[in-house]
Amino acid sequence: MKEATALKPIRKITWKASVSLRRISASSVFLYAACLVVIFMTACAIAPQWIAPYSPEVMDPNQLLQPPGAVHLLGTDYFGRDVFSLVVYGARDSLLIGVASVLVGGGLGGVIGALSGYIGGWVDVIVMRLIEILMSIPGILLALAIAAAVGPSLFNIVLAVSAGVIPNYARVMRSQVLTVKNKPYVLASRSIGSSELSIFLKHVLPNSLSPFLVMATVGIGSSILTSSGLSFLGLGVIKEIPDWGTVLSQGRGYLTVAWWICTFPGAAIALFVLSVNVIGDRVRDTLDPRKSGD
Amino acid sequence: MNKRRASNWMKFVLVSAAFVLVLTGCASSKGAGDTGTPKAAAEGSGSSSSSGGELSYALATSPDSLDPGKSGYAVSHRVFRNIYDSLVSELPDGTFKPWLAESWTKSADGKSYTFKLRHNVKFHDGTPFNAAAVKATLDHTQTLTGQARTLIGPFKSAEVISEDTIKVNLTEPFEPLLSGLSSAFLGISSPKALQQYGEQYGKHPVGTGPFKFVSWSENDQIVLEKNAEYNWGPPIADNKGASHLDKLTFKIVPEEATRIGSVQSGQVLAAETVPPQNILTLKNDPNIKLDTAITNGTPYTLYFNTSNAPWSDLKLRDAVRSAVDVDTIVKTLYLGTYQRAWSVLTPGILGYDASLENSVKADAAKANQLLDELGWTKGADGIREKDGKKLTLRYLESSPNREKRNDIAAIVQQQLKQVGVDVKLTITKDTVTPLTQGEYDLVGNSQVKADPDILRNLFRSDRVYGKGGYNYVKLNDPGIDKLLNQGYQETDPEKRKAAYAQIQQYVIKNALALPIYVFPYTVAHSSSVEGLKFDLLGYPQFYDVTIRK
Numbered sequence: 001m002k003e004a005t006a007l008k009p010i011r012k013i014t015w016k017a018s019v020s021l022r023r024i025s026a027s028s029v030f031l032y033a034a035c036l037v038v039i040f041m042t043a044c045a046i047a048p049q050w051i052a053p054y055s056p057e058v059m060d061p062n063q064l065l066q067p068p069g070a071v072h073l074l075g076t077d078y079f080g081r082d083v084f085s086l087v088v089y090g091a092r093d094s095l096l097i098g099v100a101s102v103l104v105g106g107g108l109g110g111v112i113g114a115l116s117g118y119i120g121g122w123v124d125v126i127v128m129r130l131i132e133i134l135m136s137i138p139g140i141l142l143a144l145a146i147a148a149a150v151g152p153s154l155f156n157i158v159l160a161v162s163a164g165v166i167p168n169y170a171r172v173m174r175s176q177v178l179t180v181k182n183k184p185y186v187l188a189s190r191s192i193g194s195s196e197l198s199i200f201l202k203h204v205l206p207n208s209l210s211p212f213l214v215m216a217t218v219g220i221g222s223s224i225l226t227s228s229g230l231s232f233l234g235l236g237v238i239k240e241i242p243d244w245g246t247v248l249s250q251g252r253g254y255l256t257v258a259w260w261i262c263t264f265p266g267a268a269i270a271l272f273v274l275s276v277n278v279i280g281d282r283v284r285d286t287l288d289p290r291k292s293g294d
Numbered sequence: 295m296n297k298r299r300a301s302n303w304m305k306f307v308l309v310s311a312a313f314v315l316v317l318t319g320c321a322s323s324k325g326a327g328d329t330g331t332p333k334a335a336a337e338g339s340g341s342s343s344s345s346g347g348e349l350s351y352a353l354a355t356s357p358d359s360l361d362p363g364k365s366g367y368a369v370s371h372r373v374f375r376n377i378y379d380s381l382v383s384e385l386p387d388g389t390f391k392p393w394l395a396e397s398w399t400k401s402a403d404g405k406s407y408t409f410k411l412r413h414n415v416k417f418h419d420g421t422p423f424n425a426a427a428v429k430a431t432l433d434h435t436q437t438l439t440g441q442a443r444t445l446i447g448p449f450k451s452a453e454v455i456s457e458d459t460i461k462v463n464l465t466e467p468f469e470p471l472l473s474g475l476s477s478a479f480l481g482i483s484s485p486k487a488l489q490q491y492g493e494q495y496g497k498h499p500v501g502t503g504p505f506k507f508v509s510w511s512e513n514d515q516i517v518l519e520k521n522a523e524y525n526w527g528p529p530i531a532d533n534k535g536a537s538h539l540d541k542l543t544f545k546i547v548p549e550e551a552t553r554i555g556s557v558q559s560g561q562v563l564a565a566e567t568v569p570p571q572n573i574l575t576l577k578n579d580p581n582i583k584l585d586t587a588i589t590n591g592t593p594y595t596l597y598f599n600t601s602n603a604p605w606s607d608l609k610l611r612d613a614v615r616s617a618v619d620v621d622t623i624v625k626t627l628y629l630g631t632y633q634r635a636w637s638v639l640t641p642g643i644l645g646y647d648a649s650l651e652n653s654v655k656a657d658a659a660k661a662n663q664l665l666d667e668l669g670w671t672k673g674a675d676g677i678r679e680k681d682g683k684k685l686t687l688r689y690l691e692s693s694p695n696r697e698k699r700n701d702i703a704a705i706v707q708q709q710l711k712q713v714g715v716d717v718k719l720t721i722t723k724d725t726v727t728p729l730t731q732g733e734y735d736l737v738g739n740s741q742v743k744a745d746p747d748i749l750r751n752l753f754r755s756d757r758v759y760g761k762g763g764y765n766y767v768k769l770n771d772p773g774i775d776k777l778l779n780q781g782y783q784e785t786d787p788e789k790r791k792a793a794y795a796q797i798q799q800y801v802i803k804n805a806l807a808l809p810i811y812v813f814p815y816t817v818a819h820s821s822s823v824e825g826l827k828f829d830l831l832g833y834p835q836f837y838d839v840t841i842r843k
Contacts, residue, residue: 059708061626065571078571079626079705151722234693238700238721240707250695253550257571 031282034275041272044091052085056241065258075260077251083260086247087268093243094269097157098224105162105223106216109169114208116170117177118200128174131167139164143226147235154237161226165219172215176208183207210287218280221273228269244269347841348541349823351834352553352565356513356546359496362481363434366441368589368742371478372566372833373516373544377418378481378501381409381428382472383528384744384830388644388787390472391529394423394482394502404467404785411458415526417484418506425460428452430485432462444751444762445474447782467783469790470745477744477831502526504537504837518542530829531837538825538840557582557818563841564819564826566834570631570698576818583821586814587828590642591743592752593635594699596689596706596736596808597766604680605687605735611805613664614687617713619656623705624811627698631816635809637798638749642830644787645746645794650802661713670714678714686716690734692725699738702810730760737766740813744830746794750778753797767806774800 044051053073060080068075074083116127134142146160180186186203194202224244230236231245242250244265251261357370362378365371381395392398395409415423429452435442436449443449447468453461464471474480487500499507504527505518524536545562547553554572557565558579568576568584576582598614600606624634633641637650670678670685678685687710691703700721707717720728728734741748741764750757755770757763774797781793801807815832825838 057708057711059626059705061622064626064629079701234695238719240704250701253569254571255551256554257575 027278027282030278034278037271037275038279041091041095041268044088045095046092048085048089048092052082052088054082054085056081056085056089058082065254067258068260074264075258077247077261078254078258083247083264086242087244087265089241090244090247090265091268093154093237093239093241094224094228094245094272097154097161097227097243098220100158101161101165101223101227102216102219104158105165106169106212106219108162109166110173110212112166113170113173114177114200114205117174118181118204124174127170131170134163135167135171137164140226140229143230144233144235147230152235152237157227157230157235157237160230160235161223164226165223169212169215169219173208173212176211177204180204180207211284214280214284214287217283218277221276221280224269225273345538345840346540347538348543349539349564349836349839349841350543350545350562351836352545352547352556352562354548354550354553354567356548357516360499360507360510360516361438361496362440362479362483362499363431363438363442364440364496365479368831368833371831373518374481374499374501375478375503375829375833376505376518376542376836377499377503377507378478378483379415379503379526379528380478380481381411381475383530384473384476385530386642386830388830390476393476393528394526398472404469404783405464407462407464407471408455409460409462411460412526413458415502416523417487417500417502418521419484419487419500421484421486421500423482423502424457425454427482427485428460429454430488431480431482434483434488435480440479441477442474442479445470445477445479447471447474447747467785469782469785470747473745478833505542513546515546516544518544527837530827531835532825533838537837539836542836554818557820560820563823564817566815566817567697568816568818570628572818573631573816574629581821582818583823585817585819585826585828587817587832587834588633588640588642589742589813589815589832590640590830591741591748592638592739593640593812594697594702594738594740594810595635595638596738596810597752598806599732599735599737599766599768600806601732601768602735604685607668608804609664609668613661613668613713614710614715615654615805615808616657616664617661617710617715618706618808619658619709620808620810621656622709623702626705627701628811632811632814635812636802637809638752638801638807639746639794639798640812643744643746645781645791645798647795647798649795650798653802658713665713665715672714676711676714677716684716685714686718688718688720688733688735690725690728690737691719691721693721693723697813702738726760729766732768738810739764739766742831746790747782749794749797750782753801754778769806771800 058081060076063072063076063080065078066072066076072082072084074087076082077086112127112131116124142164143160146163147157150156150159181204186199189199189203227236228243228245228248231243232249234249236243236246247265248262248269251258251265254261353369353372355369357365357373358367359365359370360374360377362374379394381393382390382398383393384390394412394415396412398407398409400407409428411423411425411428417423417427421427432446432449432452435446447470448465450463450465453463455461462471481501481503483495484500487498488495491498497510504521504524506521508517508519510516518541520537520540522536525534527533547556547565550569553565554568554576556562573584576584598605598611604610620634624632636653637647639646641648665678668680670680673679673684689703689706691699693700695701703719703721707719710717720734729737752764753767753769754763754765754775757765759765777793777797781790781797784790784793815828817826817834819826822842824840824842827835827838829835
């Protein structure tokens with residue numbers, strides 16, 4: 001009996017130690033890999049012509065549906081276009097939509113939430129009810145409805161994707177502002193006669209930003225997923241250079257004969273979203289005040 | 295704390311990964327059909343003889359209505375052809391044989407037809423088939439705006455002469471009448487059912503055909519069963535009695551991969567519209583047979599809107615035609631399974647002008663030369679300009695991507711870019727608005743019909759889009775109008791052919807249209823399904839089908 005109780009804690013400690021050791025090393029490896037992926041894909045988005053071996057517009061009728069190989073790294077599609085080059089060039093629109101949607105949706109949501117929380121009173125009540133109404137509509141459904149109504153263009157897709165995320169940002173921002181605005185340093189600042197605007201800009205806003213930033217980082221990934229979903233459903237932007245979701249959608253009819261057409265753009269989406277999430281996780285660790293207080 | 299964060303993180307990753315996996319559809323499903331049991335469905339039902347059994351047939355789209363007077367879709371025809379019989383039957387050579395009408399005579403002025411009807415024919419609801427039923431059906435089409443109304447042309451009235459004689463009066467001679475009457479769109483409905491169901495008749499169709507309607511669950515399936523009393527089949531069928539099949543089920547499976555996969559796995563015995571890339575793989579599958587029927591009417595063609603400058607200029611249209619390499623388009627996208635089209639009529643139709651074959655050819659050098667001659671010079675971005683205006687072509691195509699038509703647009707865009715024409719592509723679900731407002735320079739379309747009179751709807755000056763016509767070209771040429779009228783009024787087939795040949799040559803000579811491909815209606819079916827035939831329009835005929843045990 002005594003022996004058993006004596007042994008148990010030792011086992012527990014060793015188990016815990018090994019787990020946390022593995023977690024640390026694994027997470028930093030993940031982090032570096034994730035950073036590499038994001039850097040590479042951003043490079044693809046900025047200067048695809050330096051990375052892609054072919055132009056994504058060149059259709060070679062003699063190279064239809066070639067499997068991955070030495071000449072075409074990831075194979076060719078049904079137009080005879082190089083799939084690797086398509087994925088590289090497709091990064092631009094996909095990333096652009098992801099980042100722009102977060103800027104628009106997050107920006108709007110953040111401003112609404114912060115102001116609503118800081119002003120409080122009946123403004124807060126009304127704004128938050130409106131936000132809740134928006135929230136009751138599933139994001140992808142809202143995006144679908146908007147995309148279908150206004151028609152396909154890059155701007156409209158950004159609009160459609162960002163509309164769905166506004167409530168989330170607004171609520172996060174508002175709850176932070178509500179916490180911060182009653183902190184002693186804010187009350188102190190007010191007591192020495194600072195104007196409301198300067199309190200809001202100098203004290204409340206900077207101290208409320210961190211969860212919002214974490215959310216925005218991760219949000220890039222989910223925005224890319226949503227926009228790819230829209231492209232996949234045929235509501236995306238139709239351009240000479242398709243984004244990942246469009247390639248995925250167009251290639252799915254060929255899944256049984258040419259799996260590479262939609263597998264690689266799909267993998268690019270998965271990899272990018274995964275990487276952004278890994279980085280977002282680390283950003284949260286760094287910014288979390290409770291964590292730093294530990 | 296750590297654990298919760300880790301699990302949240304994992305949740306995010308898993309959800310994202312799952313979503314992408316769903317999008318990519320689990321990449322390596324190459325052998326979707328290998329895992330199934332191909333003959334399970336065939337063995338599962340029916341008796342042991344060659345007759346009996348159930349044929350399940352996967353359709354790509356859903357019919358809108360099973361009221362033949364109301365619908366205009368080919369897919370509806372595929373279904374209700376089995377429910378309704380027609381007065382006459384058109385043979386592949388374009389001649390007509392008796393079906394529900396035993397014989398007929400045409401008046402000297404070509405304005406009235408008298409049909410002598412067959413006896414002892416009964417509708418599925420027990421109502422006897424007679425002249426009153428024919429009149430009720432024809433009158434019914436006039437209350438609606440379906441394909442049937444177009445097919446019967448200048449219909450004036452139907453007169454019941456006696457129980458078994460009906461006279462159809464027209465306001466002017468109309469040669470395509472018999473061809474129209476042979477279509478299931480003018481199949482004869484039970485007058486009792488028409489009256490009983492009224493607006494809801496499309497959901498309760500009653501005809502005299504080899505199959506009776508059983509049920510229709512929206513976007514899922516339509517079930518028909520054998521009409522045991524049937525012995526008045528069309529002359530083109532081998533079968534003289536009731537159908538060999540006990541049951542005929544149409545499943546609606548819009549997703550290509552699923553539809554083809556379900557034939558391979560044996561969930562259905564047959565599936566329509568097989569995509570080209572699957573045709574090649576299915577050819578090597580010993581359990582699957584492929585049948586192809588050429589559809590008739592107009593091939594998929596790109597029509598210029600000649601009312602918009604600068605495309606009103608023949609030379610400019612000719613330049614575009616020279617720049618578009620149709621052979622490459624058809625070979626690339628359809629992998630040798632579709633034929634290239636040369637005229638605005640399909641090869642199997644009366645009056646098709648074979649002399650147009652190989653009459654145009656892709657020649658980028660000629661295109662460049664023509665554009666240079668017209669004064670369009672290349673700007674810094676490679677796009678040609680004239681008087682400060684860029685040479686743009688607004689190309690309108692509808693979504694979803696039916697028969698890879700959106701991909702044709704993508705290739706045309708690339709090919710025209712080579713010669714300095716900027717193609718502004720609009721791919722939209724709502725093509726009605728831009729078509730009505732004339733906001734397009736090039737638009738694609740195809741039509742299914744057995745008679746060349748279809749050209750009247752496309753090229754006669756009064757057949758404006760939005761007013762019942764499809765004059766995408768906005769052609770207004772009295773000479774062509776006259777020829778089109780001659781085409782449907784003329785009784786001598788040779789004179790009709792000559793008129794249509796002239797029209798086709800005019801269209802190609804003036805580069806009004808770019809014919810692209812002739813659509814082959816392709817059906818993949820289990821090798822146990824035998825006797826599947828296709829009519830003149832490429833519609834499947836199920837009356838002769840047997841399922842081998």
